[in-house]
Amino acid sequence: MTRILIAEELADGALETLRAQGLEADVRLGMDRAALLEAVAGASALVVRSATQVDDEVLAAGTDLVVVGRAGIGLDNVDVEAATRRGVMVVNAPQSNVLSAAEHTLALLLAQARNIPSANADLKAGNWNRSTWKGVELHGKTLGVVGLGRIGVLVAQRALAFGMRLTAYDPFVSADRARQLGVELIEDLGDLVAGADFVVVHLPKTPDTAGLIDAEVLARAKPGLRLVNTARGGIVDEVALADAVADGRIAGAALDVFAEEPTTESPLFDLDNVVVTPHLGASTAEAQDKAGRTIADQVARALSGELVPFAVNVAATDVAETVRPFLALAERLGALFAALADGGVETVDISYEGQIADYDCGVLTLAILRGMLARVVDEPVSFVNAPQLASERGIHVSETTSSSAHDYVNLVSLRGTAGGEEVHVAGTLYGKQDAQRIVAIDDHVVDLPPSRHMIVVRNEDRPGMIGRVGTILGEAGANIADMDVGRTPGGVAALMAISTAAAVPDDVVKALRAEPGIISARGIDLD
Numbered sequence: 001m002t003r004i005l006i007a008e009e010l011a012d013g014a015l016e017t018l019r020a021q022g023l024e025a026d027v028r029l030g031m032d033r034a035a036l037l038e039a040v041a042g043a044s045a046l047v048v049r050s051a052t053q054v055d056d057e058v059l060a061a062g063t064d065l066v067v068v069g070r071a072g073i074g075l076d077n078v079d080v081e082a083a084t085r086r087g088v089m090v091v092n093a094p095q096s097n098v099l100s101a102a103e104h105t106l107a108l109l110l111a112q113a114r115n116i117p118s119a120n121a122d123l124k125a126g127n128w129n130r131s132t133w134k135g136v137e138l139h140g141k142t143l144g145v146v147g148l149g150r151i152g153v154l155v156a157q158r159a160l161a162f163g164m165r166l167t168a169y170d171p172f173v174s175a176d177r178a179r180q181l182g183v184e185l186i187e188d189l190g191d192l193v194a195g196a197d198f199v200v201v202h203l204p205k206t207p208d209t210a211g212l213i214d215a216e217v218l219a220r221a222k223p224g225l226r227l228v229n230t231a232r233g234g235i236v237d238e239v240a241l242a243d244a245v246a247d248g249r250i251a252g253a254a255l256d257v258f259a260e261e262p263t264t265e266s267p268l269f270d271l272d273n274v275v276v277t278p279h280l281g282a283s284t285a286e287a288q289d290k291a292g293r294t295i296a297d298q299v300a301r302a303l304s305g306e307l308v309p310f311a312v313n314v315a316a317t318d319v320a321e322t323v324r325p326f327l328a329l330a331e332r333l334g335a336l337f338a339a340l341a342d343g344g345v346e347t348v349d350i351s352y353e354g355q356i357a358d359y360d361c362g363v364l365t366l367a368i369l370r371g372m373l374a375r376v377v378d379e380p381v382s383f384v385n386a387p388q389l390a391s392e393r394g395i396h397v398s399e400t401t402s403s404s405a406h407d408y409v410n411l412v413s414l415r416g417t418a419g420g421e422e423v424h425v426a427g428t429l430y431g432k433q434d435a436q437r438i439v440a441i442d443d444h445v446v447d448l449p450p451s452r453h454m455i456v457v458r459n460e461d462r463p464g465m466i467g468r469v470g471t472i473l474g475e476a477g478a479n480i481a482d483m484d485v486g487r488t489p490g491g492v493a494a495l496m497a498i499s500t501a502a503a504v505p506d507d508v509v510k511a512l513r514a515e516p517g518i519i520s521a522r523g524i525d526l527d
Contacts, residue, residue, distance in 0.1 A: 002303060005043040007031060007052045010071055014047075014292030021300040037061045045299045047071060048078070056082040067302035069295040072282065073097055075312065084313040084327075091298035091310050094385065095150070096291035097282035102154035104281045105200055105230045108254035111275050112226050113138060113198075118272045136197075136224075136251075139163040144196030146213075147231065148173045148183065149377045152202035156181055167192055171344035172376040174394025189213075190220040198226050205232035206375040207503065207525035208339075215240035218250065225250040230281045233258040242267035245274055256281050312382040320359045325434040326412060330364040332436065332450045332526050333414055333427050334371025339524040340425065340442070340456065341418030345372060347396040348416035354405030356412075365399055368414065408439070444486030444495040451481060451499035452527045457512060458519040461494040465517055469496060472515065476508040 001024040006015070009029055018025045028039055040046055040062040047069040048054060054068055059082050070078055070092040083090045111117055114135035122129055143159045145152045145168040156166050166183040169192045178185045186192040189212070193199060203209045213227070214237040227250065229236045238259060244250045245268070252273035258266065261279060268274045282288070294310070301308045338345060350368055352361045369386035377389055390397055405411040405428075413426040426440035427450070438450050442458075455473075459465045466485065473480060482499040504523050512521035 002044045003042065004045045004047060004299060005039055006047050007036060007039075008047075008049040008071070010047065010049075010296075011289040011292035013289050014071070014296040017293055017296035018300065021304075023300060023303070040065070044303055045069060047295060047299060050074060050077055052077060054078045054083075059083055059086050059088060062088075067091060067299055067308075069299045071096075071291045071295040080313055089302050089308065090312045091295065091302060091308055092312060092382075093291040093294035093298070094310055094382070096294050097284075097287040098150045098154060100284040100287035101151050101230055101281040102158065103284075104256060104277075105151070105155050105202075105228055106158055108228050108230065108256065108275055108277070109138070109198060109200065109226075112228065112252050112254040112273075115273070117275050138198070141165070141197035142167060142195060144169065144186070144192040144199040145183065145202065146170075146189065146192070146199060147202035147204075147377075148178070148181070149202055149204075151231075152200070153181060155200055155202065156183055164198075167196060170376075171342070172338075172373070172393050172395075173344070174346065177392060177394045190217055193217055193225065194220045194222055196222060197224060198228070201227070201229040201231045201235055203231050203235055204375060204377060205234055207527075208375060210234050211237050213237065213241075215243070218244045221250045223249075223251075226252045226254070228254045230256040233261060238266060238268060242271065242274075245271050310382060310385070323356055323359050323361060323364060325429055326356060326361075326364055326410070327367050329427050329429060329436045329450070330367035330412060331371035333412060333425050333438075334368035334373075335375065335526045336438070336441075336450065336454075336524065337368075337414045337416070337423060337425050338372040338376065339522065339526070341416075341423050342421075342522075344393075344418055345395050345423075346417045346419075347398075348372070348414055349398045349400060351400045351402065351411075351413040351415070353402045353413065354408060354410035356410045357401035357403055361399070361401070364412065365397070368412075369397065411439070413440070438497065441486065441495060441497055444497075446484040446486045446495070446497045448482045448484045448497055448499060450526055452525060453500045453503045454524040454526065455496075455498040455500065455504055455509070455512075455521060456524060457496040457498065457521045459494055459496065460517045460519065462517060465494065466496065468515060468517070469498075469512060472508065472511055473498075473500070473504065476505065476511075478502070478504045478508060 003024045003026050004018055006025055006027040015025045042064055044064055045067045049071050056079055065088050067089040073094050078090055080090050115133040119133040139162055141164055143164045143166055145156050148168050148170040167186050168183045169186050169189045175185055212235050218240055241253055245253055254275035256277045257279055298308055298310050350365055366383040366386050369390050370381045373389050374381045408428045411428050415424045424442050427438050436450050438448055457469055479501040480498055481501050484497050486495045509521050509523045512518055
């Protein structure tokens with residue numbers, strides 16, 4: 001019998017689903033690292049929740065692993081890249097907790113608006129203070145939704161039932177999609193905060209969103225603002241939020257997530273007008289049952305060779321040998337394209353040129369969309385759900401192929417529009433090691449490897465610009481790992497593509513933008 005190693009507690013329904021498929025559910029809870037490495041040997045599948053770290057060492061020990069299942073939405077504890085490299089499928093349950101998370105957001109919204117936790121504690125302490133805990137109504141108020149992914153949409157739909165006016169900040173959602181939802185899109189986050197009575201956060205945690213709602217944004221808040229974060233800790237600067245609440249600059253807040261978890265100390269905990277819960281967004285019986293049953297079904301499908309709807313990577317056998325080496329490059333090109341698209345991607349035409357054009361490159365398109373969307377939606381993006389998520393955001397995707405790649409054996413090129421402006425990136429592989437290279441950015445010819453940390457600078461084509469940029473980065477302690485310079489066809493402006501050893505702080509990027517002759521500068525994190 002095929003053995004499934006269950007490393008963390010699952011709902012009974014999940015175990016029933018596995019056993020009904022003729023699979024052995026080997027439940028071993030509370031294993032330490034050594035026990036896990038021993039138990040995973042010989043298992044065909046490993047199922048975890050959030051506590052078990054599935055890294056390359058665990059995957060190496062599981063020599064017979066076909067699939068790893070994460071019973072929930074997040075994948076922070078699973079090394080997907082290592083699993084893909086070893087040909088192990090990774091699946092999750094991305095829709096299992098969206099309803100519970102949306103409902104918890106509304107619960108916190110109401111609890112904060114009506115001071116329910118404080119009033120409850122005060123009354124139980126023997127005090128009858130009706131006037132102390134006077135609240136506000138939701139009806140007629142403006143709700144600002146930061147992130148219109150699945151959970152954000154569910155919250156918006158329910159807020160309409162309260163008679164709230166809806167605004168949203170999400171650069172990757174089209175105006176048509178927002179109109180369908182009855183939401184007014186706001187291009188600037190500060191403007192949204194300035195006009196909202198309530199703000200709810202539904203963004204993924206990425207380098208771009210970490211600290212997104214900081215002291216500067218909160219300083220623009222409308223008097224009486226109440227903020228709710230049920231997404232990920234660290235998106236909201238908790239110290240800045242505590243200061244703003246304590247000073248009366250905003251009326252209150254409610255948080256279910258924190259930068260460090262578990263946490264039992266925070267300046268927010270001392271404030272009566274702040275409601276806190278210990279990451280309970282998915283903690284309902286229904287969500288846990290759905291997560292367990294979903295992951296059991298996905299694992300069973302993977303082991304039987306069927307289509308797996310929530311696969312977050314692609315089994316090695318599903319990709320042509322010629323195409324497979326381009327998967328990582330395609331995903332990074334998608335991430336770079338999205339990072340350069342300040343106003344949100346509207347269209348993208350993906351061109352496959354050279355030898356790879358003779359093969360089915362559909363999986364590369366999925367990888368591009370995954371890279372493009374992974375940092376802007378509030379759920380893991382898989383090779384299966386990427387087209388749907390792109391469609392929901394009004395992104396028009398097209399593909400073209402050509403047997404000629406001009407100066408390259410193979411070339412993957414992305415060209416599209418964002419905020420009415422054209423965006424273009426291209427890349428290839430070279431050498432026996434299939435080294436990744438970015439060879440074009442916005443029609444500038446460049447040649448450098450994609451790096452986790454990059455800066456793209458557009459500047460006037462005049463002497464001294466390269467030295468000035470290098471000086472600013474050097475004075476800030478930023479180590480340049482690689483750099484290339486490209487010109488526009490007309491020679492009017494130049495572009496510098498720079499790889500750095502570490503992320504360049506925002507204030508350094510701002511200093512670059514302020515330098516005479518610099519047209520634009522953007523710090524990019526491709527992971």
